[in-house]
Amino acid sequence: MNPVYLAVGIVILVTGIVDIVWTTLWVDGGSGPVSGRLTTGVWKGLRAATGDRNRALSLAGPLILMLTLATWIGLIWVGWTIIFASEPLAVVNSRTGGPADWWGRFYYVAYTMFTDGNGDYTPVYGGNIWEVASAFTTASGMAFVTLGVSYVLTVLGAVADKRSFASTVTGLGNRSEAFLRTGWNGEDFRGLELTVESLAADLSTLAEQHKSYPILHYYHSEPASRASAVAVPILDEALMLSRYAMPEGQGLDPAIVENGRSSAQSYLETLDDSFIDPAPSVPRAPDLERLREDDISTVSDEAFAEALADQTDRRRRLLGVVEADAWEWPPVEE
Numbered sequence: 180m181n182p183v184y185l186a187v188g189i190v191i192l193v194t195g196i197v198d199i200v201w202t203t204l205w206v207d208g209g210s211g212p213v214s215g216r217l218t219t220g221v222w223k224g225l226r227a228a229t230g231d232r233n234r235a236l237s238l239a240g241p242l243i244l245m246l247t248l249a250t251w252i253g254l255i256w257v258g259w260t261i262i263f264a265s266e267p268l269a270v271v272n273s274r275t276g277g278p279a280d281w282w283g284r285f286y287y288v289a290y291t292m293f294t295d296g297n298g299d300y301t302p303v304y305g306g307n308i309w310e311v312a313s314a315f316t317t318a319s320g321m322a323f324v325t326l327g328v329s330y331v332l333t334v335l336g337a338v339a340d341k342r343s344f345a346s347t348v349t350g351l352g353n354r355s356e357a358f359l360r361t362g363w364n365g366e367d368f369r370g371l372e373l374t375v376e377s378l379a380a381d382l383s384t385l386a387e388q389h390k391s392y393p394i395l396h397y398y399h400s401e402p403a404s405r406a407s408a409v410a411v412p413i414l415d416e417a418l419m420l421s422r423y424a425m426p427e428g429q430g431l432d433p434a435i436v437e438n439g440r441s442s443a444q445s446y447l448e449t450l451d452d453s454f455i456d457p458a459p460s461v462p463r464a465p466d467l468e469r470l471r472e473d474d475i476s477t478v479s480d481e482a483f484a485e486a487l488a489d490q491t492d493r494r495r496r497l498l499g500v501v502e503a504d505a506w507e508w509p510p511v512e513e
Contacts, residue, residue, distance in 0.1 A: 180265055180266045181264070181265045181266075182265070183265075184261050184262070184264050184265035185261075185262060185265035187261050188257075188258050188259065188260070188261030188262035188263075188264070188265060189258070189262065190258075191254055191257055191258035191261065192254070192255060192258025192259060192262065192319075193258075194213065194254055194258075195213075195250075195251055195253075195254025195255045195258060195323075196255070196319070196323060197211065197212075198211030198212060198213040198214055198250075198251065198254070199211070199251050199323050199326060199327060202214050202215075202247075202330070203326055203327070203329075203330040204326075206390065206391045207390065209390070209393045210393045210394070213250060213254070214247045214250065214251075214394075215393070217243070217246060217247060217250060218243045218247065218393070218394055218397055221239065221242060221243050221246065221397075222239055222243070222397045225238075225239050225242075226505060231505040233399070233401045233402075233505070234401055236399040236401075236505055237399050237400065237401040239397045239398070239399055240338065240394065240395075240397050240398030240399065243394055243397050244331055244334060244394060247327075247394065248327045248328070248330075248331060251323065251324075251327050252324060252327070255292065255319055255320065255323060255324075256285075256288055256289065256292060259288045259291075259292070259312075259316050259319070260281075260284050260285045260288045262312065263284045263287065263288060263302075263309070263312070264281065264284050266309070268303055269284075269302055269303075269309045269312075270283065270284050270287050270300050270301070270302055270303070270309070271300065271301060271302075271303045272299070272300060273299055273300060273301050274299075279300050283300055284300075286299075286300070287299075287300040288316060291313055291316045291317050291320070292316055292317065292319070292320030292321075292324070293320055293324070330392075333392065334392050334394055334395065337388040337392055337395055338395065338398045340381070340384065340385065340388065341385055341388070341395060341398070341407045342400060342405040342407070343381075344378065344381045344382065344385055344407055344410060345400065345404065345405045345406055345407045345409065345410035346404060346405050347374075347378060347381075347410075348378060348410035348411075348413055348414050349403070349404040349405075349409065349410055349413065350404070351371075351374070352413065352417075353403070353404070353409075353413065354413065354465075354469075354509055355412075355413050355414075355415075355416030355417040355419070355420055355465050355509075356417075356420065356465050356466060356467075356469035356470055357469070358413055358414070358417040359371075359417050359420055359421065359470065359475070360469065360470065360473050360475070362374070363473055363475055365474070367429075368421070368430065368431050371431065372431055372432055372435050375414075375418070375431060375435050375436075375439055376435050376438065376439075378414060378439065379435070379438045379439040379441075379442045380442075382411065382414070382439070382442040382443060382445075382446055383442045383445060385407060385446060386442065386445040386446040386448075386449045387445075387449075389446070389449045389450065390449045396450070396455075396503075396504075399504060399505065403506060406504060406506060408500050408501050408503070408504035408506055409501060409504075409506050409508070411443060411446055411497070411500065412462075412497040412498070412500065412501055412508055414439065414443065415439075415440060415443040415493075415497060416465055416494075416497075418431070418436045418439045418440050418443070419440070419465075419490060420465055420470070421436050422436050422440075423478075423483060423486035423487065423490075424465070424467055424470070424477050424478060424483050424486075425475070425476060425477055425478065426476050426477075426478060429475075429476045444493075447493070447496050447497070447500070450500055450503075455496075455499050455500055455503045456499055457492065457495040457496045457498070457499045458495050458496075458498035458499040458502055459495075460495070460498070461491055461494055461495055461498070462494055462495075462497070462498045462508050462509060463509055464483075464484070464487055465509075467480060467483060
């Protein structure tokens with residue numbers, strides 16, 4: 180037996196299993212050590228190679244998801260192949276009785292992982308040892324490949340939720356001022372409050388999904404209207420305007436505002452733990468004149484500027500979210 184092959188094979192196999200379990204089952208763990216580096220590398224490479232073209236970046240999520248699944252399968256496949264290569268007679272050709280070569284072992288592991296075997300090769304040396312190893316090969320293939328496919332389906336469902344949230348927000352306005360103006364009925368924002376309450380709940384769910392499935396960070400939407408990285412700042416800035424830019428009692432219900440901003444804070448904290456840093460600069464301030472055009476009462480520009488200064492860190496983090504997804508903020512002028 181070759182102990183080096185055995186050790187290397189076990190390391191590769193364990194690395195693959197740990198990465199799968201880490202990524203798919205450990206909710207608070209984020210991406211595994213292998214898949215995390217893979218996804219970040221592919222995303223940065225695409226941005227550099229395509230110049231942040233939206234059509235190209237929209238392929239990042241599916242590409243990363245396929246590569247992640249292929250990497251998991253490959254690690255288990257290669258790991259078992261090297262383990263079976265550690266003993267020359269661990270796998271033999273059923274027709275000739277001779278030891279299998281590397282391709283034969285690679286083939287044997289493949290059909291053992293994905294099927295119940297076809298009889299061309301069989302474990303022989305050591306009796307039950309390699310038979311048991313073959314059984315574990317089948318078990319690992321069935322268990323972890325199925326787990327990986329289930330993860331893919333769950334991620335795709337979360338992507339749909341994420342884009343639905345973004346479409347709802349941007350459908351009300353592609354700037355924070357427009358969002359509030361849409362909900363203004365000439366006297367108050369009562370018609371908007373139920374929508375904001377629902378969006379806050381959706382955003383809390385989105386934050387948890389990003390924490391459970393970090394690959395969601397890399398699902399870039401081609402139109403800005405379906406990008407959560409654009410929608411979250413719009414919603415958070417609209418709530419900030421309601422709280423700091425309007426006289427007391429004139430904006431949205433304070434409880435709804437606090438609930439929505441708390442959901443946005445959870446979203447930001449999730450991304451902070453992943454890969455997004457605050458932007459070095461502060462985004463442009465919302466334009467209160469846009470609100471005044473619709474006869475919405477506001478505080479003075481000076482009072483708003485003073486309140487806005489206390490929100491610098493939060494707004495830099497929001498801008499970091501937007502820039503990490505290759506967008507600009509504030510969005511296009513209306």
